[in-house]
Amino acid sequence: MDTFALPNAPGPRPYPIVGILGNAVRWMHDPIARTGELFARYGNVVSIAKGPIRIANPGPIDAFPALAGAKGAGVVCVNGAELNRQVLTDHERYFMIALTGRLYPPSPTPSDRQRPVTRTMTGLFHVNSREHKKHRRLLMPAFAKTRIDAYRDDMVRIANDVLDAYRPGQTRDVHEDMTEITLRIATATLFGEDEGSRGTRLARRMQEWLSTLMSPGMLFTHDVRPLPYWRFLNLTHEIDRETAAILRDRRKRPEGADMLSMLLSARDEDGSALDEDELVGHAGVIFAAGHETSTNALAWTLLLLSQHPDVMRDLDDELATLGGAAPTVEDLAKMPFLEAVVKESMRLLPPVPLHPRIVAKDSELGGYTLPAGSEVILSIFHMHHDPAVFTEPRRFLPRRWETIKPTVYEYNPFSAGPRMCIGAAFAMMEIKLVLAMVLSRFRLELPRESRVDHRVAITMAPHRGLEMIVRSRGEAPARANGFRGKARTLADWPA
Numbered sequence: 001m002d003t004f005a006l007p008n009a010p011g012p013r014p015y016p017i018v019g020i021l022g023n024a025v026r027w028m029h030d031p032i033a034r035t036g037e038l039f040a041r042y043g044n045v046v047s048i049a050k051g052p053i054r055i056a057n058p059g060p061i062d063a064f065p066a067l068a069g070a071k072g073a074g075v076v077c078v079n080g081a082e083l084n085r086q087v088l089t090d091h092e093r094y095f096m097i098a099l100t101g102r103l104y105p106p107s108p109t110p111s112d113r114q115r116p117v118t119r120t121m122t123g124l125f126h127v128n129s130r131e132h133k134k135h136r137r138l139l140m141p142a143f144a145k146t147r148i149d150a151y152r153d154d155m156v157r158i159a160n161d162v163l164d165a166y167r168p169g170q171t172r173d174v175h176e177d178m179t180e181i182t183l184r185i186a187t188a189t190l191f192g193e194d195e196g197s198r199g200t201r202l203a204r205r206m207q208e209w210l211s212t213l214m215s216p217g218m219l220f221t222h223d224v225r226p227l228p229y230w231r232f233l234n235l236t237h238e239i240d241r242e243t244a245a246i247l248r249d250r251r252k253r254p255e256g257a258d259m260l261s262m263l264l265s266a267r268d269e270d271g272s273a274l275d276e277d278e279l280v281g282h283a284g285v286i287f288a289a290g291h292e293t294s295t296n297a298l299a300w301t302l303l304l305l306s307q308h309p310d311v312m313r314d315l316d317d318e319l320a321t322l323g324g325a326a327p328t329v330e331d332l333a334k335m336p337f338l339e340a341v342v343k344e345s346m347r348l349l350p351p352v353p354l355h356p357r358i359v360a361k362d363s364e365l366g367g368y369t370l371p372a373g374s375e376v377i378l379s380i381f382h383m384h385h386d387p388a389v390f391t392e393p394r395r396f397l398p399r400r401w402e403t404i405k406p407t408v409y410e411y412n413p414f415s416a417g418p419r420m421c422i423g424a425a426f427a428m429m430e431i432k433l434v435l436a437m438v439l440s441r442f443r444l445e446l447p448r449e450s451r452v453d454h455r456v457a458i459t460m461a462p463h464r465g466l467e468m469i470v471r472s473r474g475e476a477p478a479r480a481n482g483f484r485g486k487a488r489t490l491a492d493w494p495a
């Protein structure tokens, strides 16, 4: 980095010898804990380090056309409803960038090996301003309530299929099982096929792609084996090829109720359709964004319920009204406690705890300057744990939702403003439905001496799965087995 401009928000100095690399590694090791420490020490607008640093976009920024020439090189974490409002509503100032960050585009004249990077996993994340509005308008009909309600039967069939393999006494990795359910639902509703293996293969590649992208070795963009960049390009090719093949197959079949059908037939006011590159980009992002988040919400909720038998008993009373049947869309609307449990779970353990942005023009936030090119990270996790908004914020208390009504800038697991999650209604239906179906048939108990850790890489997930023992519904344990591990730091758990 030759010349740069730093935000003037307070923060720690670079480490001796290793410099800002030390600050970056410390933050990335546990972003939630480190961001909390920085807020406590420096206030609600804080630099991760007082030095040139980029997280989402760790190199020279000139490759990203809208930010060409930007000198900002600093990462600022932000906490608070009013600051959230300012960032989330000012669409012309706070940009999202493609998940590939500075690698988009990889160079002004990409080689054949690099070319898929310009379209794979770009989608809505990669467009801003008027372009974003246009794409969002084209995508919205695929997420209309009537469309989403129509996916209910697929969701029920797939969840039953997976749950039919459950036997009381078994120990199962419920994170893995929830992944299977949400992946198959995403494949069926997005691509119109329930061919589990194709969706699973694509999702595994996407997970590997994301963890390769986030590895420190990606600072070196040489296409040489065994550097991560070489692996990243291979994975990008595979994802690109597979998504394009799914798209080709979908074009051959008659129009259906799936989202891809909708995207293929979407037309703008001037009659223009999404081109091949845009379709591949949207399909990849919707598929990736649409399953891992829901999986994590389900897994965290099952963990919370296993630790709070009193809440589980109340939920069981509400589930009893279903008489053992899978809920219909109308049933779900009449289950306020189920809704409160899911909302409270996503408050306490938000599946997307940090929302990143890049500052598109020189700005001011909370009294500090942010040069164009700086990064802003909104900490939804810390907003959700603010005692001024949520009393006893670290406790799992679903009943609080009977009396509170926070604003969308105080409680926003799906974000807010023009970029609010387009799949929020889909996700709420899927999570409530699957949860009701699991718990109408079984109880899930944490084995004694369990260890539960979490990892944050855009989403927050239980690290290395979540093993639980299957019990029959009538066999509700009176007392929860506690657990140890890093996830204990995220909330207050019963002793």
Ligand code: HEM
Residues within 6 Å of the ligand: 096, 124, 125, 136, 285, 286, 289, 290, 291, 293, 294, 297, 351, 352, 354, 355, 356, 413, 414, 415, 416, 418, 419, 420, 421, 422, 423, 424, 426, 427
């Ligand atoms: C519990 C489940 C989910 C959570 C917590 C969640 C969370 C979020 C959040 C926080 C954002 C905004 C990120 C930001 O502002 O930085 C977002 C955007 C998005 N989500 Fe979700 N999401 C979930 C499920 C889904 C589903 C099921 C789909 C699709 C079927 C989906 C598709 C998208 C897309 C396409 C965007 C980009 C929107 C835009 O930029 O205009 N999400 N999601």
